[in-house]
Amino acid sequence: MRPPYHHPEQHFGASQTVRDVVLGAADGLTVPFALAAGLAGAISSTNIIVTAGLAEIVAGAIAMGLGGYLAARSESDHYASEYRREAREIVEIPHEERREVAKVLAEYGLEGEALGRAVDAISANPRRWVDFMMRFELGLERPAARRAVSSAGTIGAAYFGGGLVPLVPYILLPSATQALWLSAAVTLVTLLVLGTIKGKMTGMPPLRSGIQTVVIGSVAAAVAYLVARWVSS
Amino acid sequence: MRPPYHHPEQHFGASQTVRDVVLGAADGLTVPFALAAGLAGAISSTNIIVTAGLAEIVAGAIAMGLGGYLAARSESDHYASEYRREAREIVEIPHEERREVAKVLAEYGLEGEALGRAVDAISANPRRWVDFMMRFELGLERPAARRAVSSAGTIGAAYFGGGLVPLVPYILLPSATQALWLSAAVTLVTLLVLGTIKGKMTGMPPLRSGIQTVVIGSVAAAVAYLVARWVSS
Numbered sequence: 001m002r003p004p005y006h007h008p009e010q011h012f013g014a015s016q017t018v019r020d021v022v023l024g025a026a027d028g029l030t031v032p033f034a035l036a037a038g039l040a041g042a043i044s045s046t047n048i049i050v051t052a053g054l055a056e057i058v059a060g061a062i063a064m065g066l067g068g069y070l071a072a073r074s075e076s077d078h079y080a081s082e083y084r085r086e087a088r089e090i091v092e093i094p095h096e097e098r099r100e101v102a103k104v105l106a107e108y109g110l111e112g113e114a115l116g117r118a119v120d121a122i123s124a125n126p127r128r129w130v131d132f133m134m135r136f137e138l139g140l141e142r143p144a145a146r147r148a149v150s151s152a153g154t155i156g157a158a159y160f161g162g163g164l165v166p167l168v169p170y171i172l173l174p175s176a177t178q179a180l181w182l183s184a185a186v187t188l189v190t191l192l193v194l195g196t197i198k199g200k201m202t203g204m205p206p207l208r209s210g211i212q213t214v215v216i217g218s219v220a221a222a223v224a225y226l227v228a229r230w231v232s233s
Numbered sequence: 234m235r236p237p238y239h240h241p242e243q244h245f246g247a248s249q250t251v252r253d254v255v256l257g258a259a260d261g262l263t264v265p266f267a268l269a270a271g272l273a274g275a276i277s278s279t280n281i282i283v284t285a286g287l288a289e290i291v292a293g294a295i296a297m298g299l300g301g302y303l304a305a306r307s308e309s310d311h312y313a314s315e316y317r318r319e320a321r322e323i324v325e326i327p328h329e330e331r332r333e334v335a336k337v338l339a340e341y342g343l344e345g346e347a348l349g350r351a352v353d354a355i356s357a358n359p360r361r362w363v364d365f366m367m368r369f370e371l372g373l374e375r376p377a378a379r380r381a382v383s384s385a386g387t388i389g390a391a392y393f394g395g396g397l398v399p400l401v402p403y404i405l406l407p408s409a410t411q412a413l414w415l416s417a418a419v420t421l422v423t424l425l426v427l428g429t430i431k432g433k434m435t436g437m438p439p440l441r442s443g444i445q446t447v448v449i450g451s452v453a454a455a456v457a458y459l460v461a462r463w464v465s466s
Contacts, residue, residue, distance in 0.1 A: 027296075030292070030296045030300075031264075031289065031292045031293050031296055034288065034291075034292030034295075034296075035268075035285065035288050035289050035292055038284075038285075038287075038288030038289075038291075038292065039284065039285055039288060042281075042284050042288075043281060043284070047465065048272075048275075048276060048281060050464065051271075051272065051275050051276070051461050051464045051465050052268065052271075052272055052285045052461075054271075054460050054461065054464055055267065055268050055271030055272060055275075055457040055458075055460055055461045056264065056268050056271075056289060056457075058267075058271075058453075058456050058457050058460045059263070059264045059267030059268055059271065059453040059454065059456070059457040060264050060453075062267075062449070062452055062453040062456055063260075063263045063264055063267075063449055063450075063453050066448075066449050066452060066453075067263075067449050070445045070448075070449065074435075074437050074441075074442070074445075077437075078436060078437060105351070107361075108354070108355045108361050108364070108365050109354045109355055109357055109358050109361045110351055110354040110355070111354065113350070114347070114350035114351055114353070114354050115354075117346070117347035117350065117351075118338070118343055118347055118350075118351045120347070121341070121342045121343045121344065121347050121348075122341045122342055122343065124342055125342050128340075128341050128342045131341070132341045136369070139374070141372070202307075202311075203311055204307050204310075204311065208307075209307070212303045212307075215299075215303075216295070216296055216299050216300050216303065217296075219295055219299060220291075220292040220293075220295040220296050220299075221292065223291050223292070223295055224288040224289075224291050224292040225288075227287050227288055227291045228284050228285075228287065228288040231283065231284045231287055232280065232284050
């Protein structure tokens with residue numbers, strides 16, 4: 001669900017880890033908040049709400065962290081196998097592969113001798129030739145394998161940490177209804193802050209990003225509340 | 234968490250909608266399954282488990298559907314604003330922009346006259362020139378705006394539908410412990426099937442994808458179960 005913004009000229013000063021923490025925490029706040037709000041509309045035991053909330057955040061953190069790690073590994077394997085295939089193809093069917101290079105460049109207006117020379121230059125070096133095919137024909141970027149592993153861990157941990165924010169009021173207060181209001185206040189403010197930072201990092205207008213994040217969380221919580229009341233009545 | 238595989242030569246026969254349904258449902262199964270399993274380890278009332286499960290899946294479906302829709306709209310706005318900026322820059326600072334085209338092509342071995350001619354050809358047509366900058370300098374693909382809206386709706390609905398699978402046993406059976414075993418069996422088989430289809434669609438070895446999906450679901454459920462037992466004891 002994250003838009004792939006890669007604008008090199010709009011670099012935000014944060015490190016990649018800060019980015020992972022913000023994205024993971026914003027994701028982690030929404031569903032546990034809505035789940036706890038929904039349960040608060042149906043049952044009065046804060047113990048059960050906290051149990052359900054913690055079960056949700058550990059499950060969500062594992063699904064995001066482990067899921068992200070395995071997806072990153074598959075992506076890296078996929079890249080490596082496509083790379084080997086292209087490397088084999090430029091040896092086995094060089095004419096076909098030259099034609100594919102020409103096809104990509106022709107789309108941008110190269111023709112005649114200029115096209116021929118550009119194709120010659122790219123296919124003169126096998127490594128560059130394969131790199132060109134990977135990026136421009138297949139649209140695959142070389143994945144940073146090691147980064148992905150630590151990134152998945154950070155996102156999973158941040159999801160867990162973010163998920164604790166809406167639960168803390170249910171741990172501290174004896175009444176589920178009171179806890180619900182405190183949880184809503186704390187969560188929506190945190191979502192506004194995280195959404196705004198997220199906007200800064202992804203190149204989106206920060207306030208718009210902040211408000212969107214709050215709207216998603218509010219709508220999800222309101223509907224969960226209504227559904228839980230309806231089911232339990 | 235979805236690896237961006239775009240291999241045009243490995244096209245799976247399914248339409249984009251089928252793809253959205255499979256991805257949404259696979260995501261939707263994991264956390265509600267783990268949440269219900271966790272609660273089954275802590276409380277015996279299937280009513281509360283069903284209430285919590287339904288609150289989770291509506292919240293998750295809204296977070297994914299609405300979140301996905303808003304992210305797609307932002308991405309589309311971001312593309313449009315970057316496009317306008319590049320279109321302005323090739324008019325206002327054409328020399329700088331020509332140098333950027335040359336820089337991209339030089340990385341693939343073009344030099345001297347071949348490079349000059351290629352840059353001339355690309356910058357001869359403003360539309361192609363901007364397209365080249367968007368794709369090769371900024372790494373931005375033109376987002377399909379209308380697709381994204383229906384896609385977000387489909388993914389949200391599929392998340393909801395997938396989430397019902399692990400809950401049905403808790404609705405039908407009176408005992409949470411019995412329901413847990415049936416839920417685990419039904420969910421893990423469904424995850425294996427969805428993971429396998431997902432593998433076929435993303436170009437990953439299908440069996441490996443199926444097993445990964447099952448492993449993520451099992452680990453998340455097992456940890457949620459242990460945490461819920463520990464919290465409630």
